[in-house]
Every structure is written in structure tokens, then in C-alpha cells.
Amino acid sequence: MNLFGSLEDNELVLKEGVLTYSHLPETVLFREQEQNVIASAIKPLLSGRKPDNLFVYGKPGLGKTLCTKTVLQQLQNYSSDVLPIYINCWDANREYQVFTEIAKQTGYFFFQGKSAEDVFDEIVKRAEKSKGVCFVFDEIDKVRDLGFLYKILQHLEDKASVVLITNDKDFLMNLEARILSRLTPNELKFRAYSLEEIKEILGERVRLAFKPGAVSHIMLNKIAYHTHRSEDIRVGLFLLLNAAKNAEQSGHEKISNEDLDAALSKLAQFKIKTSLSKLSTDEQLLIDLVSKFPGLISGELFQKYSDAGGTLTMRSYRRMLMRLSRLELLSLENTSKGFRGQSRKILLGKKLKYTRIDAD
Ligand SMILES: Nc1ncnc2c1ncn2[C@@H]1O[C@H](COP(=O)(O)OP(=O)(O)O)[C@@H](O)[C@H]1O
Numbered sequence: 535m536n537l538f539g540s541l542e543d544n545e546l547v548l549k550e551g552v553l554t555y556s557h558l559p560e561t562v563l564f565r566e567q568e569q570n571v572i573a574s575a576i577k578p579l580l581s582g583r584k585p586d587n588l589f590v591y592g593k594p595g596l597g598k599t600l601c602t603k604t605v606l607q608q609l610q611n612y613s614s615d616v617l618p619i620y621i622n623c624w625d626a627n628r629e630y631q632v633f634t635e636i637a638k639q640t641g642y643f644f645f646q647g648k649s650a651e652d653v654f655d656e657i658v659k660r661a662e663k664s665k666g667v668c669f670v671f672d673e674i675d676k677v678r679d680l681g682f683l684y685k686i687l688q689h690l691e692d693k694a695s696v697v698l699i700t701n702d703k704d705f706l707m708n709l710e711a712r713i714l715s716r717l718t719p720n721e722l723k724f725r726a727y728s729l730e731e732i733k734e735i736l737g738e739r740v741r742l743a744f745k746p747g748a749v750s751h752i753m754l755n756k757i758a759y760h761t762h763r764s765e766d767i768r769v770g771l772f773l774l775l776n777a778a779k780n781a782e783q784s785g786h787e788k789i790s791n792e793d794l795d796a797a798l799s800k801l802a803q804f805k806i807k808t809s810l811s812k813l814s815t816d817e818q819l820l821i822d823l824v825s826k827f828p829g830l831i832s833g834e835l836f837q838k839y840s841d842a843g844g845t846l847t848m849r850s851y852r853r854m855l856m857r858l859s860r861l862e863l864l865s866l867e868n869t870s871k872g873f874r875g876q877s878r879k880i881l882l883g884k885k886l887k888y889t890r891i892d893a894d
């Protein structure tokens with residue numbers, strides 16, 4: 535019996551990488567205007583003038599990250615005089631991490647032991663030698679402390695174009711006045727794609743990733759329909775890849791209705807992960823802490839939350855705990871400890887137990 539031959543013959547996905555969320559497609563469809571707005575903010579740097587700052591917002595999966603990265607790449611291809619920096623604030627969410635990552639991207643590597651000030655001084659020196667720096671801070675609402683942003687705005691005023699990206703349209707409203715007054719960004723909202731646009735975007739991926747004929751026209755329409763309902767292109771990529779894997783395993787020559795149904799049943803899990811991004815920054819911070827320190831009792835968790843920069847009072851914090859527990863994102867379990875044996879251990883809730891809580 536040949537256990538592997540039959541599977542290989544039946545590969546529907548020829549280039550899986552094309553279906554990953556972080557893949558940068560060569561052609562970005564239907565976002566020319568948005569890319570122009572981003573490029574125009576940065577452009578003055580090339581001729582030594584003061585650039586604009588930009589606030590980019592919109593729901594998840596609408597191409598904000600893609601467009602910004604594409605603009606940075608074009609900038610890099612066009613000129614080496616302006617330094618392109620891209621930071622994902624899920625990964626680097628404290629000042630020291632942000633500065634280290636920026637330093638790395640400007641080509642400054644160092645052994646551990648430098649202070650944040652030293653690293654920042656070096657960044658400023660490098661910026662001053664160049665025509666300027668374009669800083670993109672993606673998922674900016676995930677940072678713990680915005681001190682680094684103030685320092686950049688303060689020390690690199692004419693030399694830095696700062697682009698902030700977030701799903702949270704109200705982010706600027708909650709920003710400290712001293713930061714906002716220096717930032718005064720232009721705003722760019724990403725709108726949802728139409729059904730027709732989604733069909734074309736996914737159709738292009740299908741053409742590049744799949745064996746010809748693996749995804750019928752009708753199947754593509756169905757997947758586009760589900761994607762349009764969620765407004766998130768990643769749903770389409772998720773369904774394409776998962777349905778194709780199901781088809782490969784079942785020995786189907788192309789994706790069948792059953793293959794798609796099986797992929798749709800896994801979609802709930804995917805959506806939970808995305809729905810986390812709809813929570814407030816405080817709620818996200820709390821969930822993040824519970825995933826790192828499961829099983830703390832309420833008071834201990836409150837301490838961690840405050841240490842990490844959370845500003846809610848104990849009372850509001852308790853209310854937030856109750857809300858997250860109702861949403862089954864956290865679960866509160868009674869222990870025999872504490873006042874009248876009522877201390878409760880806090881764990882990730884049913885909906886999150888098997889989900890990795892971080893960015894793609
Ligand atoms: N206009 C587009 N053309 C091609 N692919 C797109 C387009 N818009 C989004 N995508 C793809 O959809 C996925 C989500 O886009 P992303 O930029 O990560 O969204 P956001 O940052 O707004 O959450 C990515 O894989 C991206 O490549």
C-alpha cells in the first residue's frame with residue numbers, strides 16, 4: 535500500500551504561502567486611493583520638508599496592514615534616504631521593546647544591557663543623518679505605554695512621519711493631550727469591500743495558490759458570500775485553505791460542499807480570535823494577563839493589571855471581570871481560600887481555552 539503517493543497526487547494547494555494572512559500580494563486591489571493617502575503623508579520627507587502624521591483605522595481584515603506595508607516597501611525601493619520602520623505593537627508593546635525593534639530596523643544591533651535612553655539616542659542620531667524616518671505603529675491600541683510615541687514626536691518633530699493603525703476608531707479620543715497636540719494626524723478610514731471586490735481579491739489568490747480547477751466558480755462565489763458577511767478578507771483565506779485541506783484528505787479533485795461545510799464549522803473559533811479585537815484596551819489587557827498568569831485570584835490579578843498600566847478602579851475592574859465572564863472569555867472559579875472562602879481563581883473562559891491570544 536502506498537500511503538503517501540495518493541495524497542501527493544491530490545494536492546489542490548500548490549502554494550500555501552499565498553493563502554497566509556501575512557502574505558503580501560504583488561497586486562493590492564481596490565485600495566489605490568488609500569495607498570496614495572499614506573504615501574502623500576510620507577512624501578515631504580523625500581524633499582526635506584515636514585511630513586504629515588496619519589491615523590489609519592477600520593475593522594479587521596480590510597487591508598490596512600497590507601496597504602501600509604506595500605507603501606513602505608515602495609518607499610524603500612525608491613530611496614534609501616528615508617528609513618522605513620514597521621512595528622506591530624502586539625509583539626512590541628513596551629517602550630524598551632519598541633526602541634529595540636526600531637534600532638534593529640535601522641541596522642543598529644547591540645548586546646543586552648543598553649538603557650532605553652541610550653537606544654533612543656542612537657535612533658535619533660540615525661534619524662538625523664537620514665532625510666527622515668517613517669514610523670508605522672500597527673495595532674497601536676495594544677501598547678501598554680505610549681511614552682515612546684511622545685519621545686519620538688518630541689525629538690524628531692520635522693523628521694518623522696508617524697502612521698498609527700488600529701481597529702479602534704475612538705483611539706484618538708482617549709489619547710493624552712500632550713501626545714495628541716504633537717501628533718495632529720490626518721485620518722484615513724478603511725471601508726468594507728463590496729461582494730464583487732471580495733470575489734476578485736479571493737479569485738486572484740485562488741489563481742496563484744491552487745491547481746487549476748480546484749475551486750469552481752460557484753464555490754468561489756459561496757466563499758466570497760461568507761467573507762462579505764463577516765467583512766474580513768481573512769475569513770475567505772481561512773475558508774479556502776481549510777476547505778482545500780479537507781478536500782485533499784477526502785481525495786476530492788476539487789472543493790466540494792461538504793469540504794466547505796467542515797471549514798465553516800471551524801470558523802467560529804477563528805471569529806472568537808478576531809472578536810477579541812473588538813474589546814476595549816482594558817479588557818484585552820486583562821485577558822492577556824490571564825493567559826500569561828492563569829489561576830490568580832481576583833486581588834492578585836488586579837495588582838498585575840494595575841502594574842501593567844491599567845487605570846480602572848477596583849470597582850470598575852470587578853465590573854469588567856463580570857462582563858468578560860458573562861461573555862465566557864474568562865471563567866471565575868470558587869476556591870476555599872480568602873474571605874468566607876470566596877476568593878475566586880480567574881482562568882480563561884470556555885471560548886478562549888484553545889485559542890492563542892495574539893496576532894497572526
Ligand atoms: N485589496 C486587497 N488585495 C489583496 N489582498 C488583500 C486586500 N485587502 C486585504 N487583503 C488580504 O486580506 C488579509 C487581511 O488584510 P490586512 O492588511 O491584514 O487587514 P487589516 O490590517 O485591515 O486587519 C491579508 O492577507 C491581505 O493580504
Ligand SMILES: [Mg+2]
Pocket residue numbers: 595598599600672
Ligand atoms: Mg492589520
